[in-house]
Amino acid sequence: MNSPKVAVLTMEGTNNEEEAFQSWKGAGADAEIIHIKKLESGLRKLEEFDAIFFPGGFSAGDYVRAGAIMASRLRASVMEDIENFVDSGKLIMGSCNGFQVLIELGLIPNIGKNYEREAALATNLSNRFEARTVYLKITNNLCPFLKKFKINQIIRLPIAHFEGRFIPKDEDLLKEILKNNMIGLKYVDPYGKEVDYPWNPNGSIMNIAGLCSKSGNILGLMPHPERVFTKYTHSDWTRGNEEDYGQLFFKGAVEYLNEKF
Amino acid sequence: MSDFFKVIALRNLTLKGLKKISEDLALGLSIQEMARIQSYFRNLGRDPTDVELQALGQAWSEHCGYKSSKIYLKRYIFGLNSEKIYSQGDAGVVLLDENYAVALKMESHNHPSAIEPYGGASTGVGGILRDILSMGAQPVAVTDVLYFGINKYRDYPSPAFIRSGVISGIRDYGNRVGIPTVSGGIYYSDMFSPNVLVNVGCVGIVKKDKIAKQSIDKEGIKLIIAGGKTGRDGIHGVNMASANLDSGSANISTVQLGNPIIKEPLIHAVLQANEAGLIYSLKDLGGGGLSSVVGEMLYSGGKGGVVYLDKVPLKERDMLPWEIWVSESQERMLLGVEEQNVQKVLDIMNDWDITSAVIGESVKGSKLTLYYKGEIVMDLDLDFMTSPPLYQRAYRLKYNEYKFDMPKERESYNDIILKMLSDLNVASKEYAVRQYDHTVRGNTVIPPFTGIIGKEGPTDASVIRINWEDYSAISVSHGSNPFYSKIDPYMGARNAVDEAYRNLVSVNSIPLAFSDCLNSGNPERPERMGEFISMIKGLSDEAKDLGVPFVSGNVSLYNETGVKSIPSIPTILAVGKLKDYRKAITPDFKGTGNPIYLIGRPGIEFGGSLYFRIQRKNGGRVPFSDPKVLYQRSEMVLRAMDAGIILSSHDVSEGGLALAIAEMTIGSDIGAEIDLTGITVGRPDFFMFSESQSMFILEVQKGKEKEFEEYMKGLSIKLGYTGSQMLDVKFNGKTLVYLHIDQIRSKWKEGYI
Amino acid sequence: MRIIITVTLKDNVEDAEGQSVLKALRMLGYNEVSNVRTGKIYYIEMEGNDLSRGYEFCDKLLANPVINICKVEKNE
C-alpha cells in the first residue's frame, strides 16, 4: 500500500511547515512542502495529493488580515482545483494561520456551499498575541482528524496567535454550524467548563477553537497539534503527563486515507 | 568628470580642513584618522573619491573596527579556551556531537532602539538572525535581554513608550520569521533612562560539514547579493552607534523598521543553497553595508575584487554610488558562488521569490575596485581599508569604598518576600514573553515558563531539541546583573558568567559556549574605559576555569547621554547540551514530602542584592564568584541529575534562596516547609536572601537522601521538605515566613492576566 | 489616480484594539474620551480612473465582509 501523499503549502511568512511536514511523516504519510507559486504556475497540481495542510505562521506577514493574502492568491489561481479536491472527499487541514486561510477561502463553514466568506477570525479580545497552552474539549470526533479522540475528552495544545476570535456571519449561520455538528474543539478550563478569558484565549464565540466541514473532510483549528507530536514538546511534560495528543490528529487522518484511497 | 561621484581634494588640506571634510561627509573620523588617510593618498599621488572616503568612514568606525576595544578583547577574551571553538565568523560555532554543531551570537541594538524602539529592536532581531545564517546554520532560537528605565529623563522618550516599542518590535519580527523567542531577561533601573539597552541573541544548528565559510581565497568567485533591495535607509547607522546619544537629534535616514517577510524565505533559500553545496562563502550585510562585508570577505581570504555598483538591485533609482556602497538596508546576504553554480543559486532564490543579482567577483591581488556605469569610483588597498587604527585609550580603574547599612531584623518576612516577588526585576515577564511565539518549529522542550497549565512559573534555561530522530538537545540561557556591575564591573562580569553557567546546569545540561555582548559608555573617558577593561578581565577570569570559550560577541560603546552613562554591563548568552532531553529538569516542585536541598552556603555579601535594594540600603561588596567552586558543584549536581534522583531544580539568584524556593512553588501548587534551626547561627534573613554565587536548590526524590548526599560529598544542606500549600520558614521555633502559594503566585504574576 | 481605502470593523464587532487604546488614554488621564474605534487605511496609486477598482480590492483582499466595512475615495 502506498502512503498517502500530503502537500504542506508554503509561501513567504508561513512558518509551521517544517513541523507539519515532520508530523505527517511521523504519522506515516508521504509529505512534501509545496510553495504556492508552483500551484499558481501549474507546475504542480493539487490532484497529485491525498491531503492538503495549511500551516500556521504569518503568510505574507499577515498584513491586511491574517491569511487574507494567501487565500486571495489561491482563490485567484486554483480555486477550481481546491473545490474539486474538497468534493473528492480527500482531506484538508489548517492550523492557526492555516485555519485563517481556510476561513478566508470560504472552505469553512461553507454552509451556503458557494465558498463565500461566512465567518472571520478577528483580533483576540485581549488585543495581544497569546502564546501558551490551552485546554480543549473534543466535541465531535466524526471528522477523520479527530477520530482517535473520545467525545468530551479534554486535551492540551499550544496556541500562538493574535487573530483567533471566531465570528460567524450571523445567528443563522451559527445555528447551521450547530445543527450540522461542525464544532470540533472548544476552549475550556481544566475541568471542561466553557469559561471566558484566559481559558478562552481570544474571545471566540461559543469558545470555538476548531471547526470541521459539514462532510467532515476539512478541519480548521487555531491550536497547533503539529508542534506537539510527542509529549516532550508539551509545556508541562516534566510534571509526568504522558499523553501524545498531537500525533493523534495526523494518525487519524492517515488511517482514514489508507482505508479510503 | 561625472556627477555621480566627487573627487575630494584633500592632499593639501590643513588639519582644520580635514576635520571639516569629516564633518561635511558625516564620516565620523577623527583628525588623526583623517591625517592617516591624507598621507595614504599623498603616497598614491591622487585625491580620494567620496566613495572611498565613505568606505573608510564605515570601516574605521568604532562599531566595525573595534578601535577602542580590540586590544583588550585580544588580551583577555580571544584565545580563551579557544581549542573548544570549532569555527568562528559572524557567529561562533562549537561542536555538539559527531554530526552537529551549534552557532551562537549576541549583539546589541541599543542606539537604534533609543531613537525608534520598534524599528531598532526588530532590526536587531533581523541582524542577529543573519549572523547565524551566515554560518550556514538554521536559526532555532531568538533571545533578548532588555534593560529599561523607570522614570522619564528630561525630554527623552518615556521608558514606557520605549518598552512597548521594543517588545512589540521583537514580537513582530521574531514571530513573523517563525523562529521561537525562548529566552532572555528584562531589567528595570533608571541607569537605563534614557540609555536603553537592547541585546538580542540567536542560536542556530548546523551539520558540522555544512558550516559556511566567510572568506574568499580563490579568484573568479562571483559575488551575489540576495534578499532585500538596497535603499537610502540606514545610511551611516554605524556612525550613529559609535557616538553618544544626543537629545532629539535623530537622524531620520538611519531609522529602519525591517521586513521579516523578506527574511523568512531568505533563510529557507540560503539554507537550501548551502545544503546543496552551492555556496563558496557567505556573509550578511549589517553595519557598514556592502562596503564592510565585501571588504572583509575578500581581505580575510587574501584576494582582491571588483564590484559593479550599478548591478545592485535598488529601491530608489537615483542613488549615488557611495550611498549604494554604504547603505545598511535590511534583509540582505552576500554569497560567494563558483561560476558553475551561479545559475543554480539564482534559480533557488527565484523559487522562493527573492531578488538576487551577481554584482562582482574576486580577483588576484589585494585591491578592491568599484565601477559605476563604467567608471572607476573606488580603488583601494584592502589592507589599508580594513585595518583601522587601534587605540589604547587612557583609563582609570575604579576603587570602591563599600558602604553597608545594617537592615533591621523582623518578626516576619512575608511582606519582604511579596515585595520582592512583585519587584519589576523579578515579577513574571509573561506580559512580554507570552507575546513571543516560543513553540514555533515544534522543538521547544522546555519553554520559558513551565508548570501546571495557567499557573506556570519561570524556568532557568530553555531547551530546544535538535531533530525528531534522537533525544539530543541544546539549552539556552543568559547571565547579567546590572546592579552588581554598577557597583563592581569586574565582579559583576564574573557573576554574569556564573549565572549563565548555573542556569544551564539547572536544567541538566552541560555548558558549551558563551557569547558576550558588552555594553558601556564613552571610551574616551578614562573612568569608563577603566570599567570596560575591568569587565572584560572579569569575564576572562571567570570563564577560564570553567573551561568554556567565548565564541562570539559584540561591543557597544557610547551608551551615554549628557551626564548619564550606563555602567559597563556584559550580557552573556550561554548554550549547553543535553544528551537526552527526556532528563531535562524544571524548577516547579513535583511532589510532596520530598527533601529540599541547598547546594552552596550563603555568605554576607549584599552589594546590589535585591534584599538591600528594596530597602534602599547599601549592601557592601557584591557577591564573589569562584569558578572552581561553581565547576565542582555543577559536576556533582549533574551527576545526581543523571542518576534520576533530582525532581526539580532552580538556581539561586535575585532574592536568594527564599525567592528561589518561592518561585519553585509557583508552577506546582506544592509548598515547602523549611526549618533553618541549626543550619545557620547568624541572622536568618541574611541566610534567606543572600545572593552568594554558584548556589542551587534541588528537590530530591524521597528515600534517595543518602545516595544524593554521597553525590554531593557533604556539600549539601537539607533545608526541609516539599508539602502543603504554604511556603513556611521557621527558625528557632519562630515562623519567619508563612505564605500561601496563591499569594506568592498572584504577586509574581501581578500585571499579567 | 490615487485612491484611499478605509477598512473598519462593523459596529457590532467588538474592536479589541479600540478598547485598549481607550483604556490607555484613560490611564493617561483623558477621562473625557468615551469611545475609540480603529481602522486601516490604504493609499493606492494606480493608472486609470475607475474608482470601482477600489471596491474590487476590498472584495478580493482588503476586507472580510463578515466583519469589515470598506470605504473607497478618490484623492487628488
Added chain:
Amino acid sequence: MRIIITVTLKDNVEDAEGQSVLKALRMLGYNEVSNVRTGKIYYIEMEGNDLSRGYEFCDKLLANPVINICKVEKNE
C-alpha cells in the same frame, strides 16, 4: 466631539505592509497599481471641543514622531 486621527509612515520610512499589499494586488492581476502605503485610523469620541487634544493623543500614544505623521480632523 468626534475626531479622526490618521497615523501614517513618513515617506522615507519603508512600509513593509504596503509592499506586501502591492505585491498581492499585482499577483491578482492588477498591474496598474504602482504603489501602496498604509496607515491606521482612529475614531475617537470625547467631550469638549478642543482639537488640540488629538495632537496630544498622537504625541503620547498613537504615533512616534521619528517615523510617523499624524493628521487630526474633526468629524461631525
